[in-house]
Amino acid sequence: MVATGVKVAVRCRPMSKREEQLGSKTCLEILPEKAQVKIMDLKNENDDPKLFTFDHAYGSESVQPQVYTDLGSPLLERALDGINGTIFAYGQTGSGKTWTMMGIESDPGLIPQLNMDLFKRADEIKQGESKEGGDCTVTVDFMLTASYIEIYNEVIMDLLNPGGKKLDIRESPEKGVYVQGVCEVVCQSSSDIMKLVKQGGAVRRVAATQMNQESSRSHSCFTIKMEKRTLEKTDEKTKTTMLTSKINLVDLAGSERASKTGATGSTLKEGAAINKSLMALGTVINALGEIAKGKSVHIPYRDSKLTRLLQESLGGNSSTLMIAALSPADYNHSETLGTLNYAKRVKLVENKVEKNEDVKEKEIRQLKEEIEALRAQLQKGGSVGGSGGAIVDSEETARKIKELEEGKNLEWEEKQRLSRELEEERAKNMNVAIGSVIDGVKEEKMKAMKRIKKLQHDKKKNDEKSKKVKDLYHTLKSDLEGGMSKYKEMQVVFDGLGDGDEKDSVEEKMAELLDSVERKRTKLIEAKAALSELKKKNEKIDEELIEVRAELVTVAGVLSQNDDLRKKIEEEERAKFDALKDELLGEERAKIEEEKEKIKAQHKGNRLELIKKMGKLKVEMNKEKSGKEVFLQNQVDMLEGDKVKMRAEIDKLKEEIDSKDDKIAEAEVQVDEQAEELQALREEIDRLRKQGEGTREELSNSLKRESEWLDNDGVEDGEENKLVSLLMEGFNKEREGMKAKNDELKTLLRQALVDVLYLNKCVAVLEGRGEG
Ligand SMILES: Nc1ncnc2c1ncn2[C@@H]1O[C@H](COP(=O)(O)OP(=O)(O)OP(=O)(O)O)[C@@H](O)[C@H]1O
Missing domain, CATH: 3.40.850.10 (Kinesin motor domain)
Structure with a gap:
């Protein structure tokens, strides 16, 4: 200090x-x-x-x-x-x-x-x-x-x-x-x-x-x-x-x-x-x-x-x-x-x-000193406020310092913001004040103008009055001068007259004239005083007029200055409004641009991402494709394997079919042979029958004997028929069994053919896929 x-x-x-x-x-x-x-x-x-x-x-x-x-x-x-x-x-x-x-x-x-x-x-x-x-x-x-x-x-x-x-x-x-x-x-x-x-x-x-x-x-x-x-x-x-x-x-x-x-x-x-x-x-x-x-x-x-x-x-x-x-x-x-x-x-x-x-700076400095003191105390091994107290204190102080530092900038911004906000209200108030002042000054102007008018009116009246008084004055003056010269003339006449009645009469007239002249003189003096009064009044009016006119000029100047100022404030307000509008529009535009840019960037990002994704997908697809290809190849290989297997199976089936065909043929041969055998049997039976008819009796006797024997030993009549029936039955059975086998083989063959067809189709499809 x-x-x-x-x-x-x-x-x-x-x-x-x-x-x-x-x-x-x-x-x-x-x-x-x-x-x-x-x-x-x-x-x-x-x-x-x-x-x-x-x-x-x-x-x-x-x-x-x-x-x-x-x-x-x-x-x-x-x-x-x-x-x-x-x-x-x-x-x-x-x-x-x-x-x-x-x-x-x-x-x-x-x-x-x-x-x-x-x-x-x-x-x-x-x-x-x-x-x-x-x-x-x-x-x-x-x-x-x-x-x-x-x-x-x-x-x-x-x-x-x-x-x-x-x-x-x-x-x-x-x-x-x-x-x-x-x-x-x-x-x-x-x-x-x-x-x-x-x-x-x-x-x-x-x-x-x-x-x-x-x-x-x-x-x-x-x-x-x-x-x-x-x-x-x-x-x-x-x-x-x-x-x-x-x-x-x-x-x-x-x-x-x-x-x-x-x-x-x-x-x-x-x-x-x-x-x-x-x-x-x-x-x-x-x-x-x-x-x-x-x-x-x-x-x-x-x-x-x-x-x-x-x-x-x-x-x-x-x-x-x-x-x-x-x-x-x-x-x-x-x-x-x-x-x-x-x-x-x-x-x-x-x-x-x-x-x-800076008050805050002072506080900060004090806080820093506090921290230093705490540090020094810690270094000396002293404890501050219990265990860890110094650390807590120093952290707290550092936080306060930070707050104070931030506070300074916030105050700075706040002041500028408030001033900007106040500006609008201020301009309004200023306009209103200047407006009301202008109204006041206008009133002054009106008053001054009215005063000028009244003064001019008074002056006019004064002038008229002055003119009348002047006229009166001049009349009185000439009357007075006339009276005076008449008096002088009468004085000459009076002086020339000798004493007597005529002289007395002239004297009387002279006294009357003098009286009238005196009265006129008084009036003249009065008129003169009135004239001088009127002149003074006029001078005062003139002075006042000069004063009021000067006032009017000042007032008009103030009025125009303030009107200019008000206009300026209004213009500024308008300009500010326009600027604000522009600023807002600009901001809006900037926002839109920003948004556009964002969208663009996003779009670009999306595109990039999409491209990336696509790339990834492609890689994945390629991977999948190659995986699929491998898979398909495997499938194809598998199918090929299947095909080979199937071919083998088909061949086997075919072989089987062939063998079955062979068997069928064999069976048919067998059937034919059996049919032939049967035929042979039938023919044998017919031959036997024919042979039997001859020997029927013998046979019948024999049979009778035999029947008797049979009766004794349990042999029935019609043994021969029974035997034939048995043979026939066996033969039929065998034939039906062969036929059933044959049918089964045919069904198997048909099934095998269907399988072969299906397998061929499968083979063709697999071969087609494999090529694709
Ligand atoms: N140094 C100078 N040179 C030329 N002119 C001057 C100077 N100082 C004053 N004047 C003039 O003298 C006049 C009176 O000065 P000014 O209006 O500054 O007085 P003031 O002390 O402010 O009066 P008030 O107290 O009434 O406001 C003004 O016309 C101004 O132009």
Whole structure:
């Protein structure tokens, strides 16, 4: 922490044309090389000039780039290095505060130059510090946000999101003193910031137009927050480091009243009408001055919104610069002297400047130290929190560190997301505010126009009246002149007459004439007074007309400016909408393309897979085919084997058939032989019969004998027939048996033939398959 005094620069503006016309003389002498200002009281020439020394002193010839190089640029460099900065402009109304802070388009002041430089420098740092390749990739990024508020009558209003909501100041260890709920817009370019400056300025200016006299009593604070993120990526981990800072650019209310109060320490009794904030600022500065002298006093930061807002800038952690704007005209001598005294006091204030440390980084560092301590303890052989406690603690701490690291990036993304989301609402609010302001200004315009009309009407009536009075005046005047010359003539007549009745009568007439002339003279005087009154009235009307017409011009200017702004906002909104639409469409298109690509890839993948599968299948098929071929070959071989076997079998069958045929033939031969035998037997029987008939009797006798014998010995008659029947029966049996055998052989033969046919067919099929 380094104790640094608040820097003070004074800047004197050139004499205005009006002041030159009025013949104003300069009461200031600026000595830039010595950073000194000499102020003379031209009304009291005996008073010695007063000399003030500051850090910088700029005369009326000073140019904006020089002021920026001296004051703005170093502040920006410090802010980029993590040190907060504040510039506040102080001075009476019309002394050049806005000129120095804002300037004009063709001659930009501190704020626009700083904005321009800010992005350039951030880019340079980004390029310079980011690196790719090697063991570690370093990516540097900046997030720049802007906010713009106004303090009027102790009420803080958001100039970038003018929804009428009152804001409040809060304090936290992480954020320091901050405006709660203020709209912080993430800016991508200096033109983004300048757009916000213009928008906020318009809201403020318009409000000021409506407030008229109150305009110089509001303070504005434009804040740029810088967040620098450094990502260091190695194979194992990503380390995130944040560096934050802010620059407050404060345009204070006109100091004409405050210089007579707070800064000089006198008690302010002008009540609520006087700006409480400026008065409190003076008191705080006085108290800080006392502290710088070694005294112990209370610093009443909480007495006003402005002092609370500037708490860190005055006596706190900020590199602060005050620009005291001065008017050179002698009629402003006392105000200018007041400003110089104020600036002298501010110069005594000491701040304690320190680089902002990333709160999370601090926590991480502490945690790392904790881990180191635990390790050291472990190495010494000490136990921490029981067995394994140190390991658990160190794991827990490492987890916390990881969480904190991740938290930083999440916060970063979240802020950008929220700012984008807020932008739409902000543009709407801004449009509504500017719209309502435009309506208000339109009303003002209408009022001014009505006033002009009424004044013109009054003037016309006045002119008519003047004409009548003038006519009357002229009549009265000529009457009076006529009466006077008549009186003179009567006087001559009267002087020529001697005493007597005629003289008395002339005298009487002369007295009447004089009376009438006197009356006319009175009337003439009255008419003249009326005429002069009417002339005065007319002059007043003319003055008022000039004033109202000037007002009308201002109002019309404001109206057109804000209308332009509103149109711009609307255009931007539309452009944003279109961009968003394009983005969404683009996204959609990209999604479709992605989908297409995916499908293509999938298709390709599928095709490849299919091809692969097909290949596999082919291989498998080939395998199967060759397997099948082998199988079929085997089958064929088998069938061939079968065929051979079958042929053999067929041959065997054929042989069998042949043998059976032979057997049949044999059997047939046998049958024939038996038939022949039978025939022979029959013939034998016939022969025997014939032979028997001859010997029948003998035979019958013999038979009889035999029968008798048989009767004795059991032999029946008809023995011979029985024998024949038996022979026949045996023969028939044998014949039928042979026939049955024959039939069986035939059936077998038929069966064998069918089998042969079937086998032949099988052989043919197998041979066919084998060839296929
Ligand atoms: N250094 C300068 N060079 C040229 N013109 C200047 C300079 N400083 C101020 N002026 C002119 O003086 C006039 C008043 O300046 P400016 O509006 O900046 O005063 P102010 O202090 O901001 O007033 P207020 O408190 O009313 O806002 C303006 O017309 C401005 O153009």
